[in-house]
Amino acid sequence: GQSLEQPSEVTAVEGAIVQINCTYQTSGFYGLSWYQQHDGGAPTFLSYNGLDGLEETGRFSSFLSRSDSYGYLLLQELQMKDSASYFCAVRDVNRDDKIIFGKGTRLHILP
Amino acid sequence: ETGVTQTPRHLVMGMTNKKSLKCEQHLGHNAMYWYKQSAKKPLELMFVYSLEERVENNSVPSRFSPECPNSSHLFLHLHTLQPEDSALYLCASSADRGSTGELFFGEGSRLTVL
Numbered sequence: 001g002q003s004l005e006q007p008s009e010v011t012a013v014e015g016a017i018v019q020i021n022c023t024y025q026t027s028g029f030y031g032l033s034w035y036q037q038h039d040g041g042a043p044t045f046l047s048y049n050g051l052d053g054l055e056e057t058g059r060f061s062s063f064l065s066r067s068d069s070y071g072y073l074l075l076q077e078l079q080m081k082d083s084a085s086y087f088c089a090v091r092d093v094n095r096d097d098k099i100i101f102g103k104g105t106r107l108h109i110l111p
Numbered sequence: 112e113t114g115v116t117q118t119p120r121h122l123v124m125g126m127t128n129k130k131s132l133k134c135e136q137h138l139g140h141n142a143m144y145w146y147k148q149s150a151k152k153p154l155e156l157m158f159v160y161s162l163e164e165r166v167e168n169n170s171v172p173s174r175f176s177p178e179c180p181n182s183s184h185l186f187l188h189l190h191t192l193q194p195e196d197s198a199l200y201l202c203a204s205s206a207d208r209g210s211t212g213e214l215f216f217g218e219g220s221r222l223t224v225l
Contacts, residue, residue, distance in 0.1 A: 098156060
């Protein structure tokens with residue numbers, strides 16, 4: 001079957017660095033995406049990894065290792081506004097390109 | 112502002128009511144989606160439309176009925192719902208079904224079934 005595993009909660013300090021891991025199991029993998037969702041808001045796209053390696057976008061970076069079925073989202077110089085839920089998602093080409101989401105990781109940031 | 116607008120933002124209905132959720136995208140996208148978001152559960156894909164044709168129905172109960180009259184509008188018609196259907200219903204769009212994975216979400220319709 002298909003599944004994505006990510007921690008349910010992570011706590012970090014303002015100004016620090018935090019890594020949110022995601023492991024996946026799908027029948028046909030195409031790419032790994034990350035989304036951010038603030039309370040009461042819409043999920044918003046952060047990054048996409050189609051190939052192995054690191055993608056950097058400002059304070060956020062995302063990494064993929066297809067051989068390990070593993071990826072992570074790295075948030076640097078944490079700000080209070082980064083308190084949100086973060087979802088990893090995979091595109092499964094064997095399921096008509098369906099995008100499957102993880103349960104999300106709630107990031108708590110302490111001052 | 113994501114370019115995807117959902118109405119109503121909040122809806123309370125009884126189990127015998129009939130209501131509809133509306134989604135409109137202003138991005139020129141060809142694919143639209145309905146997702147259900149419940150507490151402690153992953154986002155669940157309900158329906159996918161590509162170029163106004165339904166291509167995915169994840170075994171959703173028939174009390175949920177989608178409608179896509181054109182590539183910019185998507186509806187979810189609700190009837191005889193159950194309390195366990197209470198959730199946040201999210202609409203999303205993408206350039207096309209096989210794009211790089213970027214979905215643009217609306218802010219959702221929070222549904223409470225009494």
